[in-house]
Amino acid sequence: MSIEKITSKIEQDAKAKADEIIGEAKKQAWDIVKEANKKAEKIIADAEKEGAETRDKQVVSRKAVAVIDGKNVTLAKKQELIEECFGAAIEKVAEAPAEKYMDFLVSLVKAQGLSGGEIILARKDAALGEDLLKRLKAELPSGKFTISEEQRDLRGGLLIRDGSTYYNASIEALSEDMRDDMTAEVAGMLFGRQE
Template sequence: MTIKDINNKIISDARIQAEKIIAQAEDNANNITKKGKKKADNIKNKILYKNNQEASLKKSKILTEAKLEAKKTILLEKQKIIEDVFGKALESILKLSDKDYHYFIKKLILDNIEIGDETIFIGSSDQRKISESFIEDINKELK
């Protein structure tokens, strides 16, 4: 073999070796890229999962707060209605004639007596309307 042939052989072997090195480097680069993409996808999925969990918790919290606020509003409205009804009932009771008032109070007392030795407390505004004879009438009916 001549020097030129040896030289050509060395150059040819070097090219083959260089092509192998380049192919191996490209494979390594592709593998690194794939691993990087896979790692990035894993990180992205973890972030998305975490954000979805947080969003779900926030949504649940907002819904719970809204439901509680709605219940609170309903309770306040019910309380207003009850206060209004009691106010109107009291107003109606106060407008009763003495005869109707005595009948109402007497029925109220008799319907709510359980054993017969209850104590009845009379408010200062009712003391003018309820006399000793009225109490005695009730006591007679209990016997």
């Protein structure tokens, strides 16, 4: 065998070995790429699943917040309407026809159970003082009531001073006293009974 043949044989063997190594390297590279693709697909699938779960949790959470916010807005509106009702009731009493309003003032004095005192009227009711005294003398003959020079900024009703004690029978005070007892009843009338 000549040197050329030996050299040629070595080159052929080397080329065959190189082709085999390259082929094996390509196969390993493809295997690595396939494995990487599988891992990438799993990572993407896991991320999509986690993202969907997170999105679903956020949607549920945001819906819950929206429901609570909606209930709070509804409650605020209901409370506003209830306040308007109490305001309208105060207005109705304050603007009642003269005879009914006088009956109301007399009933306020009687309800205090006092035998006398100084009656302080709302500024708007100052002109009713003498008529109120006449009615009180007729209905409570033993009563010793006077009308004070002092007047207050009240929507209506009156105050009675008995020595150093004041009895507040203003419309505002009466409304506040009844508010706790009547709020549920007013809400029931406005919105129906709700569980």
